[in-house]
Amino acid sequence: MQPKKHLSFSNLRKTISERALQIEDTRREGSVSHEIHDCCLSGFAMMFFQDPSMLAFQKRIQDYGNKNNLQTIFGVGSIPKSTQLRDVIDLIPSSSFDPIFSDFFSLLQRAKMLEKFQLFKNQYLISIDGTQYFTSENISCPGCLKKTSQKTGQTTYSHQFLGASIVHPEQRQVIPLAPEPIQNTDGNSKQDCERNAGKRLIQKIRKTHPKLNITITGDGLYSNQPFIDELKSNRMSFVLIAKPGDHKFLFNHLATVTHKIQTLEYSDDKGRQHIYRWINDVPLNGTTRAGKVNFFDYTIKAAGKTNFHSSWVTDIPVNQDNVKILVVAGRSRWKIENEYFNTLKNQGYNAEHNYGHGTQYASFNFLLFILLAFFVHQILELSDPLYQHCRSTFSSRKEYWNHLRCAIRIHIFSSYEHLLEFMITATKDPQPP
Numbered sequence: 401m402q403p404k405k406h407l408s409f410s411n412l413r414k415t416i417s418e419r420a421l422q423i424e425d426t427r428r429e430g431s432v433s434h435e436i437h438d439c440c441l442s443g444f445a446m447m448f449f450q451d452p453s454m455l456a457f458q459k460r461i462q463d464y465g466n467k468n469n470l471q472t473i474f475g476v477g478s479i480p481k482s483t484q485l486r487d488v489i490d491l492i493p494s495s496s497f498d499p500i501f502s503d504f505f506s507l508l509q510r511a512k513m514l515e516k517f518q519l520f521k522n523q524y525l526i527s528i529d530g531t532q533y534f535t536s537e538n539i540s541c542p543g544c545l546k547k548t549s550q551k552t553g554q555t556t557y558s559h560q561f562l563g564a565s566i567v568h569p570e571q572r573q574v575i576p577l578a579p580e581p582i583q584n585t586d587g588n589s590k591q592d593c594e595r596n597a598g599k600r601l602i603q604k605i606r607k608t609h610p611k612l613n614i615t616i617t618g619d620g621l622y623s624n625q626p627f628i629d630e631l632k633s634n635r636m637s638f639v640l641i642a643k644p645g646d647h648k649f650l651f652n653h654l655a656t657v658t659h660k661i662q663t664l665e666y667s668d669d670k671g672r673q674h675i676y677r678w679i680n681d682v683p684l685n686g687t688t689r690a691g692k693v694n695f696f697d698y699t700i701k702a703a704g705k706t707n708f709h710s711s712w713v714t715d716i717p718v719n720q721d722n723v724k725i726l727v728v729a730g731r732s733r734w735k736i737e738n739e740y741f742n743t744l745k746n747q748g749y750n751a752e753h754n755y756g757h758g759t760q761y762a763s764f765n766f767l768l769f770i771l772l773a774f775f776v777h778q779i780l781e782l783s784d785p786l787y788q789h790c791r792s793t794f795s796s797r798k799e800y801w802n803h804l805r806c807a808i809r810i811h812i813f814s815s816y817e818h819l820l821e822f823m824i825t826a827t828k829d830p831q832p833p
Protein backbone atom coordinates (compact mmCIF):
# COMPACT_ATOMS: atom_id res chain seq x y z
CA MET A 401 0.00 0.00 0.00
CA GLN A 402 2.27 2.73 -1.23
CA PRO A 403 0.94 6.25 -1.69
CA LYS A 404 2.08 8.19 -4.74
CA LYS A 405 5.59 9.10 -3.67
CA HIS A 406 5.25 12.85 -4.17
CA LEU A 407 2.03 12.89 -2.19
CA SER A 408 3.19 10.86 0.81
CA PHE A 409 2.86 12.52 4.19
CA SER A 410 6.62 12.73 4.59
CA ASN A 411 7.05 14.51 1.27
CA LEU A 412 4.22 16.97 2.03
CA ARG A 413 5.71 17.62 5.46
CA LYS A 414 9.14 18.10 3.88
CA THR A 415 7.65 20.63 1.46
CA ILE A 416 6.41 22.69 4.41
CA SER A 417 9.78 22.36 6.15
CA GLU A 418 11.67 23.57 3.09
CA ARG A 419 9.51 26.68 2.81
CA ALA A 420 9.74 27.32 6.57
CA LEU A 421 13.55 27.13 6.38
CA GLN A 422 13.52 29.91 3.75
CA ILE A 423 11.68 32.37 6.03
CA GLU A 424 13.98 35.18 7.06
CA ASP A 425 14.61 35.39 10.79
CA THR A 426 14.42 39.07 11.76
CA ARG A 427 14.88 38.45 15.49
CA ARG A 428 17.94 39.69 17.34
CA GLU A 429 20.59 37.02 17.72
CA GLY A 430 20.74 35.80 21.30
CA SER A 431 17.02 36.31 21.82
CA VAL A 432 16.24 33.20 19.77
CA SER A 433 15.30 30.08 21.67
CA HIS A 434 13.38 28.24 18.95
CA GLU A 435 13.98 28.20 15.22
CA ILE A 436 11.31 29.64 12.93
CA HIS A 437 11.12 26.22 11.29
CA ASP A 438 10.32 24.49 14.60
CA CYS A 439 7.63 27.05 15.44
CA CYS A 440 5.98 26.72 12.00
CA LEU A 441 6.01 22.93 12.08
CA SER A 442 4.73 22.90 15.67
CA GLY A 443 1.85 25.15 14.67
CA PHE A 444 1.11 22.98 11.66
CA ALA A 445 1.29 19.76 13.76
CA MET A 446 -1.22 21.18 16.25
CA MET A 447 -3.67 21.77 13.43
CA PHE A 448 -2.86 18.47 11.73
CA PHE A 449 -3.86 16.57 14.88
CA GLN A 450 -6.53 19.16 15.74
CA ASP A 451 -5.04 19.33 19.21
CA PRO A 452 -4.28 22.73 20.81
CA SER A 453 -2.61 20.97 23.77
CA MET A 454 -0.28 18.93 21.58
CA LEU A 455 2.85 20.94 22.36
CA ALA A 456 2.45 20.58 26.15
CA PHE A 457 1.90 16.83 25.85
CA GLN A 458 4.86 16.27 23.56
CA LYS A 459 7.09 18.33 25.85
CA ARG A 460 6.10 15.97 28.68
CA ILE A 461 6.84 12.89 26.55
CA GLN A 462 10.20 14.43 25.68
CA ASP A 463 11.01 14.80 29.39
CA TYR A 464 10.68 11.11 30.14
CA GLY A 465 11.39 9.51 26.77
CA ASN A 466 14.00 11.94 25.40
CA LYS A 467 12.09 11.79 22.11
CA ASN A 468 8.68 13.01 21.03
CA ASN A 469 6.27 12.77 18.11
CA LEU A 470 6.77 16.36 17.00
CA GLN A 471 10.38 15.44 16.42
CA THR A 472 9.84 12.04 14.79
CA ILE A 473 6.79 12.86 12.65
CA PHE A 474 7.20 16.59 11.95
CA GLY A 475 10.96 17.16 12.21
CA VAL A 476 10.65 19.69 15.06
CA GLY A 477 14.05 20.15 16.76
CA SER A 478 12.88 21.92 19.91
CA ILE A 479 9.29 22.39 21.04
CA PRO A 480 8.27 25.96 21.85
CA LYS A 481 5.89 26.82 24.69
CA SER A 482 2.59 28.12 23.40
CA THR A 483 3.44 31.74 24.33
CA GLN A 484 6.79 31.47 22.52
CA LEU A 485 5.03 29.94 19.54
CA ARG A 486 2.56 32.82 19.36
CA ASP A 487 5.31 35.45 19.55
CA VAL A 488 7.33 33.89 16.73
CA ILE A 489 4.34 33.17 14.46
CA ASP A 490 3.26 36.80 14.86
CA LEU A 491 6.48 37.97 13.20
CA ILE A 492 6.20 35.96 9.97
CA PRO A 493 4.62 37.76 7.01
CA SER A 494 1.63 35.64 5.98
CA SER A 495 2.61 35.65 2.30
CA SER A 496 5.56 33.42 3.29
CA PHE A 497 3.13 30.50 3.37
CA ASP A 498 1.44 31.09 -0.03
CA PRO A 499 4.04 29.07 -1.98
CA ILE A 500 3.17 25.92 0.01
CA PHE A 501 -0.31 25.93 -1.52
CA SER A 502 1.14 26.08 -5.02
CA ASP A 503 3.79 23.46 -4.13
CA PHE A 504 0.99 21.06 -3.13
CA PHE A 505 -0.93 21.97 -6.28
CA SER A 506 2.11 21.11 -8.44
CA LEU A 507 2.60 17.81 -6.60
CA LEU A 508 -1.05 16.90 -7.26
CA GLN A 509 -0.67 17.91 -10.88
CA ARG A 510 2.50 15.86 -11.28
CA ALA A 511 0.76 12.82 -9.76
CA LYS A 512 -2.12 13.36 -12.25
CA MET A 513 -4.56 13.70 -9.36
CA LEU A 514 -6.03 16.96 -10.61
CA GLU A 515 -7.46 15.60 -13.85
CA LYS A 516 -10.59 14.32 -12.18
CA PHE A 517 -11.26 17.85 -10.99
CA GLN A 518 -11.66 19.15 -14.56
CA LEU A 519 -15.27 20.11 -15.07
CA PHE A 520 -14.97 21.34 -18.63
CA LYS A 521 -12.19 20.00 -20.83
CA ASN A 522 -8.86 21.19 -19.39
CA GLN A 523 -10.76 23.72 -17.28
CA TYR A 524 -10.91 24.05 -13.54
CA LEU A 525 -13.83 25.51 -11.64
CA ILE A 526 -12.65 27.67 -8.77
CA SER A 527 -15.22 28.68 -6.20
CA ILE A 528 -14.52 31.83 -4.19
CA ASP A 529 -16.24 33.06 -1.05
CA GLY A 530 -15.52 35.10 2.03
CA THR A 531 -15.98 34.01 5.62
CA GLN A 532 -15.27 35.31 9.11
CA TYR A 533 -13.01 33.30 11.42
CA PHE A 534 -12.42 35.63 14.34
CA THR A 535 -14.58 38.05 16.26
CA SER A 536 -14.12 39.68 19.66
CA GLU A 537 -15.04 42.75 21.63
CA ASN A 538 -11.79 42.65 23.65
CA ILE A 539 -8.96 41.23 21.59
CA SER A 540 -7.75 43.19 18.58
CA CYS A 541 -4.76 44.04 16.39
CA PRO A 542 -4.16 46.81 13.84
CA GLY A 543 -5.30 44.42 11.08
CA CYS A 544 -8.72 43.84 12.62
CA LEU A 545 -11.84 44.96 10.80
CA LYS A 546 -13.77 47.26 13.12
CA LYS A 547 -17.47 47.80 13.53
CA THR A 548 -18.92 50.12 16.15
CA SER A 549 -22.53 49.73 17.17
CA GLN A 550 -24.37 53.05 16.89
CA LYS A 551 -26.70 51.96 19.65
CA THR A 552 -24.24 50.86 22.33
CA GLY A 553 -20.97 52.38 21.10
CA GLN A 554 -19.38 48.92 21.46
CA THR A 555 -16.68 48.11 18.90
CA THR A 556 -16.47 44.58 17.54
CA TYR A 557 -13.21 43.38 16.01
CA SER A 558 -13.07 40.67 13.39
CA HIS A 559 -10.94 38.91 10.80
CA GLN A 560 -12.25 37.43 7.57
CA PHE A 561 -10.66 35.73 4.63
CA LEU A 562 -11.53 35.07 1.06
CA GLY A 563 -11.11 31.41 0.26
CA ALA A 564 -10.64 29.87 -3.16
CA SER A 565 -10.79 26.19 -3.97
CA ILE A 566 -11.04 24.00 -6.99
CA VAL A 567 -14.36 22.17 -6.78
CA HIS A 568 -15.96 19.41 -8.79
CA PRO A 569 -19.56 18.24 -8.32
CA GLU A 570 -18.53 14.59 -8.17
CA GLN A 571 -15.53 15.02 -5.86
CA ARG A 572 -16.05 15.24 -2.12
CA GLN A 573 -12.59 16.72 -1.67
CA VAL A 574 -11.78 20.29 -2.61
CA ILE A 575 -8.36 21.68 -3.56
CA PRO A 576 -7.67 24.90 -1.68
CA LEU A 577 -5.59 27.69 -3.21
CA ALA A 578 -3.77 30.29 -1.12
CA PRO A 579 -6.46 32.46 0.48
CA GLU A 580 -6.55 36.24 0.70
CA PRO A 581 -6.95 37.93 4.09
CA ILE A 582 -9.69 40.53 4.41
CA GLN A 583 -8.01 42.83 6.91
CA ASN A 584 -6.87 46.39 7.34
CA THR A 585 -3.37 47.47 6.43
CA ASP A 586 -1.15 50.25 7.71
CA GLY A 587 -1.78 53.68 6.31
CA ASN A 588 -5.13 52.79 4.83
CA SER A 589 -7.96 54.60 6.55
CA LYS A 590 -10.68 52.70 4.66
CA GLN A 591 -11.80 49.29 5.93
CA ASP A 592 -10.86 46.38 3.71
CA CYS A 593 -13.77 44.46 2.21
CA GLU A 594 -14.52 41.24 0.36
CA ARG A 595 -14.79 42.96 -3.02
CA ASN A 596 -11.29 44.45 -2.77
CA ALA A 597 -9.93 41.16 -1.51
CA GLY A 598 -11.62 39.51 -4.51
CA LYS A 599 -9.55 41.56 -6.94
CA ARG A 600 -6.34 40.83 -5.07
CA LEU A 601 -7.17 37.13 -4.96
CA ILE A 602 -7.84 36.95 -8.71
CA GLN A 603 -4.50 38.63 -9.44
CA LYS A 604 -2.73 36.31 -7.02
CA ILE A 605 -4.27 33.17 -8.56
CA ARG A 606 -3.30 34.25 -12.08
CA LYS A 607 0.23 35.13 -11.03
CA THR A 608 0.65 31.74 -9.33
CA HIS A 609 -0.96 29.74 -12.15
CA PRO A 610 -0.19 31.68 -15.34
CA LYS A 611 -1.29 28.91 -17.72
CA LEU A 612 -4.21 27.33 -15.89
CA ASN A 613 -7.62 27.46 -17.60
CA ILE A 614 -9.92 28.83 -14.95
CA THR A 615 -13.64 29.43 -14.54
CA ILE A 616 -14.53 31.37 -11.39
CA THR A 617 -17.82 30.76 -9.64
CA GLY A 618 -19.08 33.05 -6.90
CA ASP A 619 -22.16 34.56 -5.31
CA GLY A 620 -24.07 37.71 -6.23
CA LEU A 621 -21.43 39.96 -4.66
CA TYR A 622 -19.21 39.26 -7.67
CA SER A 623 -21.58 39.67 -10.62
CA ASN A 624 -20.68 43.34 -11.08
CA GLN A 625 -18.83 45.05 -13.93
CA PRO A 626 -15.59 45.97 -12.09
CA PHE A 627 -15.09 42.38 -10.92
CA ILE A 628 -15.98 40.92 -14.31
CA ASP A 629 -13.45 43.33 -15.89
CA GLU A 630 -10.85 42.05 -13.44
CA LEU A 631 -11.64 38.45 -14.41
CA LYS A 632 -11.40 39.27 -18.11
CA SER A 633 -8.09 41.04 -17.78
CA ASN A 634 -6.80 37.97 -15.94
CA ARG A 635 -8.09 35.62 -18.67
CA MET A 636 -10.65 33.87 -16.51
CA SER A 637 -14.15 32.72 -17.38
CA PHE A 638 -17.00 33.05 -14.89
CA VAL A 639 -20.31 31.66 -13.69
CA LEU A 640 -21.68 34.11 -11.12
CA ILE A 641 -24.99 34.30 -9.31
CA ALA A 642 -27.17 37.18 -10.55
CA LYS A 643 -30.29 37.90 -8.50
CA PRO A 644 -33.16 40.12 -9.61
CA GLY A 645 -32.71 42.39 -6.56
CA ASP A 646 -29.12 43.21 -7.56
CA HIS A 647 -29.71 43.38 -11.31
CA LYS A 648 -32.91 45.33 -11.95
CA PHE A 649 -31.75 46.56 -15.37
CA LEU A 650 -30.84 43.07 -16.55
CA PHE A 651 -34.09 41.50 -15.36
CA ASN A 652 -36.19 44.34 -16.80
CA HIS A 653 -34.40 43.79 -20.09
CA LEU A 654 -35.07 40.04 -19.91
CA ALA A 655 -38.79 40.79 -19.47
CA THR A 656 -38.77 42.62 -22.82
CA VAL A 657 -37.11 39.78 -24.73
CA THR A 658 -38.95 36.74 -23.33
CA HIS A 659 -39.64 35.53 -26.89
CA LYS A 660 -35.86 35.13 -27.37
CA ILE A 661 -35.25 33.14 -24.17
CA GLN A 662 -34.62 29.47 -24.93
CA THR A 663 -35.88 26.67 -22.74
CA LEU A 664 -35.03 23.05 -21.99
CA GLU A 665 -37.41 21.14 -19.81
CA TYR A 666 -37.77 17.58 -18.58
CA SER A 667 -39.38 15.57 -15.78
CA ASP A 668 -37.42 13.11 -13.65
CA ASP A 669 -38.46 9.74 -12.14
CA LYS A 670 -39.88 11.44 -9.09
CA GLY A 671 -42.12 13.61 -11.23
CA ARG A 672 -40.14 16.77 -10.63
CA GLN A 673 -39.84 19.27 -13.45
CA HIS A 674 -36.40 20.66 -14.32
CA ILE A 675 -36.53 23.87 -16.30
CA TYR A 676 -33.43 25.45 -17.86
CA ARG A 677 -33.69 28.86 -19.58
CA TRP A 678 -30.98 30.90 -21.28
CA ILE A 679 -30.27 33.87 -23.49
CA ASN A 680 -26.93 35.15 -24.78
CA ASP A 681 -25.64 38.70 -25.28
CA VAL A 682 -27.65 40.69 -22.80
CA PRO A 683 -26.49 43.89 -20.99
CA LEU A 684 -25.34 43.39 -17.39
CA ASN A 685 -26.48 46.90 -16.44
CA GLY A 686 -27.59 50.19 -17.93
CA THR A 687 -24.29 52.06 -18.03
CA THR A 688 -22.72 52.82 -21.39
CA ARG A 689 -19.54 50.88 -20.64
CA ALA A 690 -21.39 47.79 -19.44
CA GLY A 691 -20.38 44.61 -21.20
CA LYS A 692 -22.67 41.94 -22.57
CA VAL A 693 -23.10 38.73 -20.64
CA ASN A 694 -24.93 35.47 -21.16
CA PHE A 695 -27.74 34.64 -18.76
CA PHE A 696 -29.23 31.34 -17.59
CA ASP A 697 -31.48 30.12 -14.83
CA TYR A 698 -32.69 26.84 -13.43
CA THR A 699 -35.91 25.91 -11.65
CA ILE A 700 -37.04 22.67 -10.03
CA LYS A 701 -40.79 22.30 -9.56
CA ALA A 702 -42.69 19.56 -7.77
CA ALA A 703 -46.49 19.39 -7.66
CA GLY A 704 -46.64 22.87 -9.15
CA LYS A 705 -44.47 24.36 -6.37
CA THR A 706 -41.01 25.79 -6.97
CA ASN A 707 -38.46 23.84 -4.90
CA PHE A 708 -35.35 25.49 -6.24
CA HIS A 709 -34.54 28.48 -8.37
CA SER A 710 -31.29 30.26 -9.14
CA SER A 711 -29.93 32.45 -11.92
CA TRP A 712 -26.43 33.22 -13.18
CA VAL A 713 -24.45 35.27 -15.67
CA THR A 714 -21.48 33.88 -17.60
CA ASP A 715 -19.10 34.78 -20.42
CA ILE A 716 -19.46 31.26 -21.86
CA PRO A 717 -22.00 31.17 -24.72
CA VAL A 718 -24.93 29.09 -23.44
CA ASN A 719 -26.62 26.52 -25.62
CA GLN A 720 -28.73 23.39 -25.40
CA ASP A 721 -25.64 21.20 -25.04
CA ASN A 722 -23.91 23.01 -22.20
CA VAL A 723 -26.71 24.56 -20.16
CA LYS A 724 -26.97 21.60 -17.80
CA ILE A 725 -23.26 21.52 -17.05
CA LEU A 726 -23.26 25.29 -16.53
CA VAL A 727 -26.02 24.87 -13.94
CA VAL A 728 -23.94 22.12 -12.29
CA ALA A 729 -20.98 24.55 -12.26
CA GLY A 730 -23.09 27.31 -10.74
CA ARG A 731 -24.48 25.01 -8.08
CA SER A 732 -21.01 23.64 -7.21
CA ARG A 733 -20.26 27.04 -5.71
CA TRP A 734 -21.87 25.76 -2.50
CA LYS A 735 -19.09 23.24 -2.07
CA ILE A 736 -16.80 25.96 -0.79
CA GLU A 737 -19.24 26.55 2.07
CA ASN A 738 -20.20 22.92 2.71
CA GLU A 739 -16.96 21.02 2.18
CA TYR A 740 -14.47 23.73 3.06
CA PHE A 741 -15.65 26.44 5.47
CA ASN A 742 -18.09 24.20 7.33
CA THR A 743 -15.40 21.53 7.77
CA LEU A 744 -12.90 24.12 9.01
CA LYS A 745 -15.33 25.52 11.55
CA ASN A 746 -17.35 22.52 12.70
CA GLN A 747 -15.47 19.31 11.91
CA GLY A 748 -12.66 19.43 14.45
CA TYR A 749 -10.40 22.11 12.96
CA ASN A 750 -11.94 24.80 15.17
CA ALA A 751 -11.03 27.58 12.76
CA GLU A 752 -12.91 30.08 14.91
CA HIS A 753 -10.82 29.28 18.00
CA ASN A 754 -8.34 32.00 18.91
CA TYR A 755 -4.96 30.23 18.81
CA GLY A 756 -3.18 33.52 19.27
CA HIS A 757 -3.99 36.97 17.92
CA GLY A 758 -0.71 38.86 18.14
CA THR A 759 -0.17 42.37 16.87
CA GLN A 760 0.90 41.59 13.30
CA TYR A 761 0.40 38.27 11.55
CA ALA A 762 -0.48 35.66 14.18
CA SER A 763 -4.24 35.61 13.65
CA PHE A 764 -4.05 34.91 9.91
CA ASN A 765 -0.97 32.66 10.16
CA PHE A 766 -2.70 30.26 12.55
CA LEU A 767 -5.60 30.15 10.12
CA LEU A 768 -3.12 29.32 7.34
CA PHE A 769 -1.79 26.39 9.38
CA ILE A 770 -5.37 25.12 9.66
CA LEU A 771 -5.88 25.45 5.90
CA LEU A 772 -2.59 23.65 5.22
CA ALA A 773 -3.53 20.84 7.61
CA PHE A 774 -6.90 20.58 5.86
CA PHE A 775 -5.12 20.55 2.48
CA VAL A 776 -2.77 17.74 3.55
CA HIS A 777 -5.76 15.75 4.85
CA GLN A 778 -7.54 16.25 1.52
CA ILE A 779 -4.48 15.02 -0.39
CA LEU A 780 -4.11 11.96 1.86
CA GLU A 781 -7.83 11.19 1.49
CA LEU A 782 -7.43 11.38 -2.27
CA SER A 783 -4.21 9.47 -2.68
CA ASP A 784 -2.88 7.56 0.36
CA PRO A 785 -4.13 3.95 0.67
CA LEU A 786 -2.73 3.64 4.20
CA TYR A 787 -4.64 6.74 5.33
CA GLN A 788 -7.80 5.51 3.59
CA HIS A 789 -7.48 2.08 5.20
CA CYS A 790 -6.82 3.46 8.67
CA ARG A 791 -9.62 6.01 8.39
CA SER A 792 -12.05 3.28 7.26
CA THR A 793 -11.50 1.31 10.49
CA PHE A 794 -13.24 4.12 12.39
CA SER A 795 -16.90 4.98 12.12
CA SER A 796 -16.38 8.74 11.91
CA ARG A 797 -13.76 11.34 11.28
CA LYS A 798 -14.12 12.45 14.90
CA GLU A 799 -13.45 8.94 16.22
CA TYR A 800 -10.44 8.62 13.96
CA TRP A 801 -8.83 11.79 15.26
CA ASN A 802 -9.71 11.00 18.89
CA HIS A 803 -7.83 7.73 18.60
CA LEU A 804 -4.83 9.26 16.86
CA ARG A 805 -4.59 11.97 19.50
CA CYS A 806 -4.68 9.35 22.28
CA ALA A 807 -2.00 7.26 20.61
CA ILE A 808 0.49 10.10 20.22
CA ARG A 809 0.08 11.03 23.88
CA ILE A 810 1.13 7.57 24.99
CA HIS A 811 3.56 6.24 22.39
CA ILE A 812 6.38 7.66 20.36
CA PHE A 813 6.15 6.71 16.70
CA SER A 814 9.08 6.68 14.35
CA SER A 815 7.01 8.11 11.50
CA TYR A 816 3.52 8.99 10.41
CA GLU A 817 3.22 5.64 8.63
CA HIS A 818 4.27 3.87 11.84
CA LEU A 819 1.42 5.64 13.70
CA LEU A 820 -1.17 4.60 11.10
CA GLU A 821 0.03 1.01 10.96
CA PHE A 822 -0.11 0.87 14.75
CA MET A 823 -3.70 2.18 14.71
CA ILE A 824 -4.79 -0.43 12.17
CA THR A 825 -3.26 -3.25 14.22
CA ALA A 826 -4.57 -1.88 17.54
CA THR A 827 -8.14 -1.74 16.29
CA LYS A 828 -7.90 -5.42 15.26
CA ASP A 829 -6.15 -6.61 18.42
CA PRO A 830 -6.61 -4.20 21.32
CA GLN A 831 -3.96 -5.81 23.58
CA PRO A 832 -0.90 -3.76 24.53
CA PRO A 833 2.11 -4.63 22.34
Ligand SMILES: [Zn+2]
Pocket residue numbers: 540541542543544545557558559757763
Ligand atom coordinates in the same frame (compact mmCIF):
# COMPACT_ATOMS: atom_id res chain seq x y z
ZN1 LIG B 1 -6.84 41.48 14.58
